Amino acid sequence: MVLMLELFDMAAVPDLAEIGERYQALCETVRACEASAGRESGSVRVELAAKYQSPERVLAALQAGAELIGHNLIQQLVAGEEALSELDAPAHRTHVIGHLQKNKAGKALAYADCIETVDSLELAQRLNRLAGERGKYLDIFLQVNSSGAPSQFGIAPEQALDLVGQIADLKHLRIAGLMTIGAHSDDTTEIARSFELTRNLREDLQDGGIASATELSMGMTGDMEIAIAEGSTIIRVGTAVFGPRP
């Protein structure tokens, strides 16, 4: 772990007050990582990975300034958002960051501002149809399996451009970026390579005329420094703010 966050014991479960302090330390850490990568201050946003956290704990981070929440499970997204609304939580946006089953797409669309994990034409078509029925436009990211690990969801990098070509015709979806999970490895070069590959793919999309694809959702508690150096615009962070998951 890096910089200001070193002040906290990452193995401990923080109380509500410490969640706020950790969120602020995380933001300072991100600013320091941006600076050392020669990037503009504020070019990286923090997304709270809220899986298995109580609404009160998520609220503590929102009150400390967090503006973006990511959920893996649709059931937790729905319950979490309903609870936060009852708690009069500060305004925030929500993204889906876990694999989305097609039968959960309607619920996801009702509660999320962006689906980061689109990795098939079938899912994109269903989201497009549901968004159309609601008369809205939905932001999506394509999830890229940049490490090639068979256990990971996401489209293979070499198939991504074809999928983008097909999704580009779906009028109610807007391809806003790419999401990836870095290689699960102790080798920082290998982790950096998976992020670099994803960044290069975004350049390919933009060169191919998908100008809306600006975001790179990459980096978690353990590899955010590498991800920011490789151009991440959104890091998805759970443990650094909330401690080990229940």
Ligand SMILES: *Cc1c(COP(=O)(O)O)cnc(C)c1O
């Ligand atoms: C849980 C999760 C994260 C955050 O992981 P931490 O290591 O706790 O920061 C990020 N992205 C996804 C997709 C996750 O499921």
